[in-house]
Amino acid sequence: MENRIPYKIYLEESELPKAWYNVRADMKKKPAPLLNPGTGKPMTLEELSVVFCEELAKQELDNENAYITIPEEILDFYKMYRPAPLVRAYFLEKALGTPAKIYYKFEGNNTSGSHKLNSAIAQAYYAKKQGLKGVTTETGAGQWGTALSMACSYFDLDCKVYMVKVSYEQKPFRREVMRTYGAAVTPSPSDTTKVGREILEKFPGTTGSLGCAISEAVEAAVSQEGYRYVLGSVLSQVLLHQSIIGLETMAACDKYDIKPDIIIGCAGGGSNLGGLISPFMGRKLRGEADYKFIAVEPASCPSLTRGKYAYDFCDTGMVCPLAKMYTLGSGFIPSPNHAGGLRYHGMSSVLSELYDEGLIEARSVEQTSVFEAAQYFARVEGTLPAPESSHAIRAAIDEALKCKETGEEKTILFGLTGTGYFDMVAYQKFNDGEMSDYIPTDEEIAKSLANLPDIK
Amino acid sequence: MENRIPYKIYLEESELPKAWYNVRADMKKKPAPLLNPGTGKPMTLEELSVVFCEELAKQELDNENAYITIPEEILDFYKMYRPAPLVRAYFLEKALGTPAKIYYKFEGNNTSGSHKLNSAIAQAYYAKKQGLKGVTTETGAGQWGTALSMACSYFDLDCKVYMVKVSYEQKPFRREVMRTYGAAVTPSPSDTTKVGREILEKFPGTTGSLGCAISEAVEAAVSQEGYRYVLGSVLSQVLLHQSIIGLETMAACDKYDIKPDIIIGCAGGGSNLGGLISPFMGRKLRGEADYKFIAVEPASCPSLTRGKYAYDFCDTGMVCPLAKMYTLGSGFIPSPNHAGGLRYHGMSSVLSELYDEGLIEARSVEQTSVFEAAQYFARVEGTLPAPESSHAIRAAIDEALKCKETGEEKTILFGLTGTGYFDMVAYQKFNDGEMSDYIPTDEEIAKSLANLPDIK
Numbered sequence: 001m002e003n004r005i006p007y008k009i010y011l012e013e014s015e016l017p018k019a020w021y022n023v024r025a026d027m028k029k030k031p032a033p034l035l036n037p038g039t040g041k042p043m044t045l046e047e048l049s050v051v052f053c054e055e056l057a058k059q060e061l062d063n064e065n066a067y068i069t070i071p072e073e074i075l076d077f078y079k080m081y082r083p084a085p086l087v088r089a090y091f092l093e094k095a096l097g098t099p100a101k102i103y104y105k106f107e108g109n110n111t112s113g114s115h116k117l118n119s120a121i122a123q124a125y126y127a128k129k130q131g132l133k134g135v136t137t138e139t140g141a142g143q144w145g146t147a148l149s150m151a152c153s154y155f156d157l158d159c160k161v162y163m164v165k166v167s168y169e170q171k172p173f174r175r176e177v178m179r180t181y182g183a184a185v186t187p188s189p190s191d192t193t194k195v196g197r198e199i200l201e202k203f204p205g206t207t208g209s210l211g212c213a214i215s216e217a218v219e220a221a222v223s224q225e226g227y228r229y230v231l232g233s234v235l236s237q238v239l240l241h242q243s244i245i246g247l248e249t250m251a252a253c254d255k256y257d258i259k260p261d262i263i264i265g266c267a268g269g270g271s272n273l274g275g276l277i278s279p280f281m282g283r284k285l286r287g288e289a290d291y292k293f294i295a296v297e298p299a300s301c302p303s304l305t306r307g308k309y310a311y312d313f314c315d316t317g318m319v320c321p322l323a324k325m326y327t328l329g330s331g332f333i334p335s336p337n338h339a340g341g342l343r344y345h346g347m348s349s350v351l352s353e354l355y356d357e358g359l360i361e362a363r364s365v366e367q368t369s370v371f372e373a374a375q376y377f378a379r380v381e382g383t384l385p386a387p388e389s390s391h392a393i394r395a396a397i398d399e400a401l402k403c404k405e406t407g408e409e410k411t412i413l414f415g416l417t418g419t420g421y422f423d424m425v426a427y428q429k430f431n432d433g434e435m436s437d438y439i440p441t442d443e444e445i446a447k448s449l450a451n452l453p454d455i456k
Numbered sequence: 457m458e459n460r461i462p463y464k465i466y467l468e469e470s471e472l473p474k475a476w477y478n479v480r481a482d483m484k485k486k487p488a489p490l491l492n493p494g495t496g497k498p499m500t501l502e503e504l505s506v507v508f509c510e511e512l513a514k515q516e517l518d519n520e521n522a523y524i525t526i527p528e529e530i531l532d533f534y535k536m537y538r539p540a541p542l543v544r545a546y547f548l549e550k551a552l553g554t555p556a557k558i559y560y561k562f563e564g565n566n567t568s569g570s571h572k573l574n575s576a577i578a579q580a581y582y583a584k585k586q587g588l589k590g591v592t593t594e595t596g597a598g599q600w601g602t603a604l605s606m607a608c609s610y611f612d613l614d615c616k617v618y619m620v621k622v623s624y625e626q627k628p629f630r631r632e633v634m635r636t637y638g639a640a641v642t643p644s645p646s647d648t649t650k651v652g653r654e655i656l657e658k659f660p661g662t663t664g665s666l667g668c669a670i671s672e673a674v675e676a677a678v679s680q681e682g683y684r685y686v687l688g689s690v691l692s693q694v695l696l697h698q699s700i701i702g703l704e705t706m707a708a709c710d711k712y713d714i715k716p717d718i719i720i721g722c723a724g725g726g727s728n729l730g731g732l733i734s735p736f737m738g739r740k741l742r743g744e745a746d747y748k749f750i751a752v753e754p755a756s757c758p759s760l761t762r763g764k765y766a767y768d769f770c771d772t773g774m775v776c777p778l779a780k781m782y783t784l785g786s787g788f789i790p791s792p793n794h795a796g797g798l799r800y801h802g803m804s805s806v807l808s809e810l811y812d813e814g815l816i817e818a819r820s821v822e823q824t825s826v827f828e829a830a831q832y833f834a835r836v837e838g839t840l841p842a843p844e845s846s847h848a849i850r851a852a853i854d855e856a857l858k859c860k861e862t863g864e865e866k867t868i869l870f871g872l873t874g875t876g877y878f879d880m881v882a883y884q885k886f887n888d889g890e891m892s893d894y895i896p897t898d899e900e901i902a903k904s905l906a907n908l909p910d911i912k
Contacts, residue, residue: 013464081838111834111838153835154835173877173880173884179883181834379636384633427632431635
């Protein structure tokens with residue numbers, strides 16, 4: 001076994017990035033602004049501050065500053081679980097017999113089990129700094145809710161989580177982790193909000209969706225004194241916080257003279273993909289280097305590969321601002337795919353713009369082939385991956401096998417966003433041969449897209 | 457926040473220990489030998505090799521060699537998840553307001569979720585080297601079974617796991633992790649073995665115990681061609697492999713000039729405690745340094761604090777060799793304490809001897825206070841601990857609070873053996889206020905001890 005580059009590269013604590021990187025500053029064409037659904041005009045700081053903490057609203061609107069200093073309190077928390085390792089997948093390379101060099105940035109070494117903690121602690125910090133009582137949010141797979149409950153516990157904030165019903169049922173233990181950190185968890189849609197009651201009436205028996213849970217969480221935030229809403233993906237502020245993933249990865253690559261040719265991430269709302277690629281994209285935008293970026297999404301919820309680039313609501317209940325993004329329509333309720341974190345109808349405006357400009361490629365993969373990759377990876381590399389992360393593994397393996405055919409020694413880097421320890425119901429289905437693939441028909445997607453809001 | 461010592465100390469890959477440390481070599485009085493239950497004489501290499509791989513049988517009998525080289529193949533595997541971090545618990549210290557300095561060695565950053573992988577990979581390696589088809593074992597909490605299934609998958613060995621029934625039911629997802637790695641899992645007692653059928657007949661409705669699952673796994677091994685039995689704790693060979701924990705900890709301590717006053721570990725069969733303290737105990741035995749060692753066991757299964765130091769069977773079915781150890785009697789079936797990994801009637805012969813000589817202290821703690829410590833630790837330090845590990849956390853917090861009273865700036869080191877991600881049924885009970893404490897009566901223990909084998 002080659003030993004020049006260690007199996008796991010850990011940066012020193014002192015090498016932890018001191019500022020987040022804002023890719024919007026280097027984008028020639030900026031992502032389209034959020035619009036007020038009432039007026040059709042760009043959301044102002046004042047309007048955004050009704051829903052979000054003020055500092056986060058500022059970050060949401062900031063297309064100019066390339067670096068934003070990470071507050072000391074957040075850096076302290078980051079030291080609990082960061083820098084995260086960049087792993088050389090020696091065992092995977094050997095098992096595949098590929099000449100490719102494979103690396104993955106592993107974000108699963110914390111109790112939330114994913115990268116979500118990077119933004120959760122930032123959002124909790126700004127809420128605390130603003131003197132709020134608490135925050136509300138939605139969670140799909142439960143990773144974001146867990147991360148937020150940990151962050152709120154650290155800053156002694158109240159935490160109300162609306163959890164997509166199908167995940168709430170498939171992952172009862174996630175709920176207990178959140179409760180252990182002091183959060184209140186409600187399955188969504190619920191009868192605790194107006195929008196939840198409406199959705200339940202319209203779609204009885206629905207297993208819920210992220211878009212629907214968002215509507216409930218936003219309503220719960222704006223209808224209570226001292227609360228704001230926080231979101232684990234999609235927003236530009238989240239991509240900003242998640243840039244810590246890419247910054248650490250880039251620092252480790254530079255330190256060991258690793259030059260990735262291909263950078264791969266799973267894509268739901270875009271938090272992980274955006275965070276991982278941001279600094280590399282910055283280099284590409286500035287003409288300093290070139291990379292092939294691949295977004296991997298589930299075939300059951302293919303916003304980039306089969307959606308439309310248009311203004312749409314971020315939530316099913318249509319209470320949120322409008323965002324221009326690749327979308328399947330805010331009414332699209334995906335099949336109960338086990339990668340709960342990827343069951344979102346739209347994609348980050350930043351990534352949507354970059355994709356529209358041809359700076360990112362996208363592909364969709366089917367569930368069974370994703371779990372085949374997951375099991376293979378677990379057995380070879382030791383770590384049992386989250387279903388979401390396994391979309392990236394699938395694509396990385398496919399790229400490595402192409403290299404095996406062509407003999408090319410490409411360097412492939414992917415984001416291993418988290419662990420699958422709370423996804424064993426899905427693994428059980430796979431182990432029992434009972435996993436099914438679902439691909440929406442063109443008619444289904446067309447029907448959902450027919451209801452896009454009428455914005456020129 | 458003090459920054460001289462980083463929050464997490466990661467040794468370099470090149471600093472990974474190259475040999476295990478065998479504390480028996482430095483013990484003046486050696487641990488009592490395993491006895492053949494038929495003849496009452498010490499087990500020979502030949503006899504042991506019927507049950508264990510030959511190389512492991514040699515390690516079991518080796519009281520002389522202080523260092524045993526770790527084979528390259530095992531070192532390669534260790535690099536997947538080792539060196540494990542030594543964490544300075546700055547947040548815990550601050551929350552407690554103690555002048556004590558607290559450190560923990562964290563063994564949970566791998567998919568088995570615990571330190572068990574350290575010995576699993578060694579035992580699988582020697583089985584493969586001997587040309588065996590597969591191995592059988594028992595598992596309590598499921599950590600050992602998971603670790604072994606990962607190790608067997610790596611070396612392409614068949615893996616049959618007998619899982620204590622109460623854990624099998626409380627932790628269905630553990631079973632799926634093992635299956636994902638290709639293992640076959642059977643709840644114990646089962647009707648697949650003679651000893652299992654006998655136990656079921658004698659104790660219908662039993663929730664099982666480690667001792668009982670061991671009997672089944674041993675029977676399954678010796679009754680099939682090409683199989684051997686492997687065990688995740690108690691045995692001296694296991695403590696040898698687990699010395700990697702202590703060796704890394706000691707190297708990190710020496711590198712940063714950390715001098716522990718108190719070293720704490722949870723104690724079930726002794727694998728973690730023995731592994732953590734071995735090299736430090738070596739220094740103590742050689743008169744080079746002094747430490748206070750504390751073994752922490754559950755009040756529901758108090759082998760050190762309330763058991764007897766005597767020869768006993770290692771298993772309920774009395775098919776294994778006899779070991780001299782602190783024991784509650786091989787017929788002792790502990791209450792379904794949630795710390796499944798600590799539900800064993802006996803204690804490693806090595807640790808029993810050291811304890812008997814007064815070189816280790818022991819205390820027992822009750823379940824509810826253990827979960828209080830677990831929840832507190834999770835909220836303050838971020839990591840959700842395994843119930844087993846939380847016994848050590850309880851004692852570490854208690855020692856740190858003593859320092860707060862006395863003003864002493866002691867350095868406290870404990871082993872955080874793993875994470876509690878598969879223990880959420882237990883956490884749920886705690887969150888719902890439905891956790892109960894159970895302490896066996898003197899009569900119960902006396903009754904169980906009355907059946908000790910008649911060895912002088």
